[in-house]
Amino acid sequence: MAMFRYLTVQKVSLLVLVKLYCQSVLPSSATIPILSFILSHTIARVPSSARSHSEASQDASLPIHAFEEVLQSQASSMPGRTLLDVFLKDLWAISSLDALHDLFNSLDSLFERDGPAGESEVHERPEDRIVLHKISPLGTFVRRMRLEFTRLQFDDAMKLWSAFLIYRAPTAQWTRRIAGLASSGVDVNISTFDLGPGDELFQVAYGQLDAEDEVIHAISTHDLERVLEFQLDRLQRLGCRVPDDMRAQLRSLLESTGSVVRQSHLVNFFDAWRAGDYTSAFDNIHRYYDLAMLTRERMEYQYALLHMAILQAEFGSFTEAVAAINETIVTARENQDMTCLNFSLSWLQHLNNACPEQMKRAGYKGLLGSERDAFAFLKMKSRETGMYNLLSATLLNESKRCMATGESVPRAFEQLYQAAHLNTRESIDNHGGHMLLQSTLYSRLGLSDLSRTYCQLLLDCYGHSSPNDERIRARCRCAFNAMHSGRYDDALQLLEASEAFNHRTLKFQQYIYFCTGLIKLKQAIRRADWAACESLFSALDSDSCNDPEISFLLFETRIDYLICHGDFSQAFKLVEQRALALREHDADVLQRLGLLLMKATLFSTVRKPEGGFSVALRAASIAFRTRLMPALWSATGLLANILNTLGDFEAASRMLHAVIPQALENNEPLSCGILYSYLADSYVGLAGCAGPAMSTGNRSRITQMSRAGLYIDKALNCFKEVKDVHGECEQIMKKALLAKFRGDEKLAEEWAQNHNRVWDHTIHNVEQ
Structure with missing residues (x-):
């Protein structure tokens, strides 16, 4: 059986409630709750910062119990009766298929009539009821319901009627309070012709009533598309996967449809992407855009290329990613799609900053000139096109770049506060990235408690609206803070609790795996557990980690291990190789400063204070200039140790x-x-x-x-x-x-x- 395009039995019940509202039988105190209930299930709500995203989602199934919960608490104009009694009376008044047709035929009376000159005849409006305007939200819903019912063939109308009988059946016990409403059973004609379940005519008409019809007609194609769009929003914004129970429900709904829902391929694409299934991800993205090219969405070709570029970069194919994003930029310019063009340029700039070594090997030489020119161009274009989300992300990236290059700290704070003001003014849900960056800045300034507070604030106050990537990074930073305080068990427990965030997502699992291994490595080195260190180092190869920050922390831990083992020549060799690589790719100043501190520590350990003095002094000078306070204190300590030696x-x-x-x-x-x-x-x-x-x-x-x-x-x-x-x-x-x-x-x-x-x-x- 195929789904209806728009009509469902839930919407028929909502139509009965709309009719009650127009008949002015609702008391004043119940008007706002009833209207809110109707509009929440007929109009797609846009999530906002004031409303949680889970609250903004819509329950397309809308069981009959939802009506009971809303209406039972509202008193009606009849003494001793609630609005639920009034609603069920009208609902059970639809006692036959003919009565269902009468309901839709009577919808014209709900609208105001236009006069000969096109103006409403206000003087002809009844004073005892409410009339709807045709372009109002309720008027649009009623007109579409009537149009869709008019298009139904008799067989489909009969299926809708059968599903309606099953839907309202749980309220039969309730309606016995009202004289004789449910006495006729499923159809008033059954009582008229004295038919029963054993009669052949009854079996032909209503003998096939079962749960299958209820499942099929509980949701329409329109509702299914809305559910898939909601899933796409969650997948794109939060970076998660479809839960197992939701995947099973979507599969059963898609199998019951008679046509292919295009959004389902995009949902499968994102789900396979997060799972690390490279082949399935490509297969589904090709299916989605092949269907799009067959319809009128031909302008979405550049977005297909954009998704392809992001997917290639996610799986480490940077040469193909650069080729795809360059073609995206050219196509977006040809189609004059400024939104796609600006986002592509921003993403290309971000990828170049995050993976400079891989991008250089891929042959990327830059499209926007210097870093400063690129940020100025993106900010100008985002302001011109009103893309405030892109503007906020550009400000955060510019602040991050200021910290990475060791530029002015007040300038980094200024960009952070500009992004925060923009997020508040334009209701941009970018609080997670902003708080993570502010936490990083405070950590570099030596305010670890304040840095940890911002991570905890992200998890407690903005966790529901932040991407899983940001939540996992915040939790891992809290775990590292616990590790620095010697609370290794608490740190590992925090990482174990992060499993609820990743939901079998390959990238997140790898990140948590490396963080867990890093904490265990630190603990093993401090406990002199060399066997555990060798095992962990063999499992955690720093070259296999795509995150530069975690990769450098693993390298730093390896140097500590070599120093504790007394293998100073190997430690010197690794430090020199890493310093050369970081110098070629203009890496983060914090990492370059860390290498100077490692070298000064090695010189001090092997009793060569003269060689370590100049290195430690240079590290202290850079740390003071860039306001990297923990590195400054470590460099000062090394200088003092060298002075003690001298x-x-x-x-x-x-x-x-x-x-x-x-x-x-x-x-x-x-x-x-x-x-x-x-x-x-x-x-x-x-x-x-x-x-x-x-x-x-x-x-x-x-x-x-x-x-x-x-x-x-x-x-x-x-x-x-x-x-x-x-x-x-x-x-x-x-x-x-x-x-x-x-x-x-x-x-x-x-x-x-x-x-x-x-x-x-x-x-x-x-x-x-």
Whole structure:
């Protein structure tokens, strides 16, 4: 059986409710709720920032119980009766197929009549009822219902009548309160001719009533298209897949239709894309646009090319993606489609910034000149065409580029606030990307608590309207913050909770997989679990990760592992290779700065302070200029450590005292523990410089040693918090050496035994 194009039994019931409204039988208090209910199921609502997207969706099935919930709470003009009683009375008054025809034939009386001159004859309007205008929302709905019913053949009208009987059947028990309404059964003619279920005529007319008719006629082709459009909106905006239960329902509905619904191929395309099914995605996108070319939607050819380019880039085929997007731009210019043209240019610019190495290998040389010229062009075109969504995205990309190149921080904030103002003024639902970028900016400024707050705000307040990609990134950042505080179990639990977001989406699963592996790697390195490190490194190959940020974090973790293992030559080689690659592709300044810090750390570890001093000083200068505060504190700590090695303990202590209070505000125990350890070394050096011959020198040395012990304790607590066994054991050995310098051999022995106990306990737990 084929679906009806527009008519459904639910709409017939809504038509009865519209007729009741026009007859002025509704009390004033019930007018707004009833009209809201009618319009919510007859007019497609546009989602807004004030209304959640789940609320903006429409239930095309609309069971009869929905009418009961709305009408039962509203009192009618009859004492002791509700509007549900009045509604069911009119609903059951349609007691035959002829009565159903009478309902549609009487719809003309609901409209105002036009006079000879085309003007409404207001004086002929009845005062006891409401008339509809033909172009009003309710008038449009009523006129289309009448037109669609007029076009029905007798067989289809009979099918609609049978489905209507099944639809209203659950209310038969309720209507027995009203005298004799349901006594006639399914049809008044049955009682007239004294027919029953065993008679042949009854079996011919109503013997085939079953749930199949109800399923088929519960939704029309028009409603199915609206459901598919809603699914497309969710797939495109949120980047998710179709849920399993919804997929089964859509499949059964599509199989029951007599014609092919073009949007179904696009739904299957996005679903296969998110699942990583490259072949099925291409197959469905070709089917969709082949059908579009057979109809009047020939202007959608450039959008087919655009989808093709995005799909090719998603699966790593950048050469084909560049060719497809170039053809998209040419086609959009020929068709004068400025929307597609501006979006294509914006996406090409974004892809070039996100994957510069792959785009360079694909032969892309840029279409819009320099970065600054490209952003100026996109902003100008988006303002001219009124594409405020594109303008907001361009402002965010420009702010991101400012951070990546190390330009002015106030300029980055200015662009962020311009995008936020535009989102509010034009009701643009781009809050997720804005908050993620603001979180990144605060993280670079050393305000980790504020950065985490913005991620949590995205998840709690804007999670329902943000794409899954942004929600997963926000949750992963919260997990990394928990990892930096030593709460590894909490971090892993946060990532496990992200499984509800990805819904078997390949890209999201890979991102969560790499983040989970990275946290486990950090934990294994700090626990000295080298077997786990080797296993995780073999599973997490940084070359297989498409995300530059995660790839660099994996590389940074590998360098930490090599330093802990003492393989300094391999670490130097990898750092030099990575620095050369980043220099060629003009990478993020934070990554280039991280390589300088790694090199300075290696020089300091292998006891070559002269080589590390210039590198650390250059890193500190760049970090100060670009306001990358955590990198500045790390570079200052390395400079202080090098000065300690060179014997300039006073300068080192002054530098550390200047940065430690700021580093404490960032709430990262590991970096604070390292700085405290360097400061303790400075005070030990100052104690060694104090002359022992004089009493003042002895007092000064005792004071410096006491301060060194205090900061060693602080460093020990920080390393314990992050469960770093290397740092913890190093501080315990410093406590033992400090006791030995004081002449307390017994205390020094106790600290040495404590060192062995901590190390053995850690190794024992690792082996278990």
